[in-house]
Amino acid sequence: MRYGAAIAIGRVVRTLARLRKPGGGSAVPGLVVNRIAPGFLRSALKGFPEGLVIVSGSSGKSTTTKMLVALLESHGVRVFTNPSTANITQGLTSALLERADLRGRVDADMAVLEMDEGHGALIAPQLEARLVLLTNVMTDQIDRFHDSEKVAGMLRRIAERATEVVVTNGDDEMLEAEVLPGIRARIDRFGVSRRVFESLPRGLGYTRTTPARIEQGTIVEAVNGRHTTIGTPAEAIMATMPARGVHFAVDAAGAIAAARALLGERFDAELAAETLSDIQPVFGRGEIVTVRGREVEFVLVQNPASFQLNVDELPERLDQVLIAMGSDVRDPSYFWPVDASRIGRVQYATGSKAAEIALQLVYQGVAVDRVEPDLGRALDEFLALPDPENGIKTVIFTADSMRRTRAHLGLR
Template sequence: MSVPLGKAVRAASRLRGGGSAFPGLVVERIDPGFMARALRNLPRGVVVVSGTNGKTTTTKMVVELLQGQGLKVFTNRTGSNFTRGVAAALLGEVDWRGRLDADVAVLELDEAHAVHFVNLVPPTHCLLLNVLRDQLDRFGEIDKTTRLLEQIARKTTGTVVLNREDPRVASIASAIPRTAITYFGLDESLRGTFPSDDELRGATGTAPASDLPADVVLETVDGNTASFTMDGETSTVNLSLRGVYNIFNAAAALAMARVIMGGDVRRAPLLASLAAVEPAFGRGESLVVDGQPLELVLVKNPSGFRLGLKSFDAAGYATMIAINDNYADGRDMSWLWDVDFDSLKDGGVDMVSGVRAYDMALRLKYDDVPARAVDTDTGPALRTFIRSAQGRPKRIFCTYTAMLAIRRDLSRITDVKVVS
């Protein structure tokens, strides 16, 4: 009875505009074994993608790479990366008997909630991206996050894919000596572009494990063009994704897809699929407003904000920054002081908004970046920003809940992809 009830709750929730994860919470409460039953017999198994940064985009890439290989893929497309989000997504895909028509499940999971999930559903494979200081008011010290990822790896029955360049992620290998491990990594010339958490903070004492052989290596980056080495052969891909952080995520996605496909992998379709991947919602997503592009760039920690600023040239763009401190954003916004905003000095910031708008405006002041307007309410702030920036391309850097609110407001004036 749990599936019909869950589907009914899902239908009612969608009609009322309710949260996409609520039906999952209901079915979790009444039938804790639902996910395990639905996912247990998939031919290519269950894949968990976790880490601090890049989960949503990397999961989307893995899904589309596998679809390009001919697989039917189930995923939690809403970006709700708690277990209830997975359960809710399953309710939309299973039949009335709870059966899922898919070859493989590829699931983005929040670090802490992934531990709960893998205790219910041990994954066949996992992809662990990075460990950065992100929402420490939720997870505690950075080593706690490493231990969470380690627990995911311990529960994995097949292959664990690790980031060779993140010392904390690479160190997980020593905790799972009897597990198959593969790595993705960077050419040495790119390591300064993608610093580890310790390097970001000027710390010493840890270094990438550069002597580890990586299955996929990101060799070069030139704008949206990147070259990757796999099996000793280097291929160049022109990506639809924007932002250097997404390009390293592409190496991770390639490594995971190659593990899942094994000897069945077809290189040319793999690279073609990678070239075609569009940004996940809010992660470099480009919309059109008044005939001009408007880009949404999600920021949630120093690394992500720094790489976002580095990836997108501010020249000629009107800029808005929206910072919230709701639970999904993390309550501790002190990390803003670890971001260098010098690239915004010449053009300034047209609008600062969100619950923590004045904190953000103060931070900009210390870097001598002009902030022309401040409004804590993102709705009116967005309208003012669009009106004042007519005729110019626009870019909004925003935390997660600010992004959701801004996308909702933008959907009233332009085409915004609906995520369901």
């Protein structure tokens, strides 16, 4: 009953927050409880009988976490997981409060948490994780992290909390050279085969890539559109990914490697293939949505590497593209290394950084028809255009613009 009072207060706060702002206020109860009972988070996360799993890295965390949770649940494990949120400490406490009884216990066997490297490194010293899964290091959010070496340092602080195993991307040289040395837990690797690697004209997009492909571990052997074959030390798993692209297959390989380590003999390859193939695409990550009678593909760009990957995977000669860059990109300079010339023509550059992204596009030889900082207006006009001659309407946006787009179009 140590945290009973704090939990009860957190619930009252949650109710009040929702009365004030229906559907919102999710971080507020966490803020309050962390203030009045600072040990709650640590205590609650210690209470899972099958332990705690942390997923971190620059890119692919959400997809990997979703895949790992699906794999564990299909094998009968009851999983607590966190909604991805900017401030993990408050968001996580709030999410735990949703599920905890008054003794502070959550009715689940295992916790699988997605943590961004900045906040993860801050709360990691309080935690013990059975398994830590590291996706990659990409040059990401430069204003916040300065450089990738710093990101590697943060990931090391998270990896140090692993008691049993660190599942790591064996193609990522920053992880290999800067994060793993000195880690006591067992290291399990995932990665891509030489054939898959050689099919990528610009490589995998990591800040540094290892000189050779891994020989042992969970390996993406082939990718063909949405179909992939992933080899594990025991068997090959053939599955259909939620969208095209090698990075989804790499995320799946990480999730499979972690699920095998966690489940041991309980892991069933056939069940894993079915589970992965059933995962629905996420909005902004390959899902095609019908909006106002038009088919639209929404593409989320989180950093230069994912911008480049997504541009490279777009069909050629698209003739209806909208690009939205919002206030989440403080200084768009670091997107300039991305070669966007393949896009050819952009109907609308929009968002609060509309002019900055338009400037990059015109210097890279992309025709930009209109620069319209008002995202709502640009979306309305773009959707009202007749269907494109080639491909489908494509909206490329940063995270902030994605949130605003969903709100404007009433998409869930």
